[in-house]
Amino acid sequence: MLLSAGLGALSAVFEMVILAWFNLPSSLSIVTTQLAIFLTAMVLLRLHTLPD
Numbered sequence: 001m002l003l004s005a006g007l008g009a010l011s012a013v014f015e016m017v018i019l020a021w022f023n024l025p026s027s028l029s030i031v032t033t034q035l036a037i038f039l040t041a042m043v044l045l046r047l048h049t050l051p052d
Contacts, residue, residue: 010037011030011033011037012030014033015029015030015033018032018033
């Protein structure tokens with residue numbers, strides 16, 4: 001539960017940075033940031049569960 005809250009807060013911070021740098025609409029940056037976090041988590045999970 002705390003992890004999801006932390007990731008949500010982290011995506012909000014990244015969203016503000018993306019908005020400031022690229023002058024994008026807020027809805028696009030929220031979705032993009034959360035998608036990037038999700039895909040990173042999926043890739044790390046895949047790499048962690050690969051057999052040696």
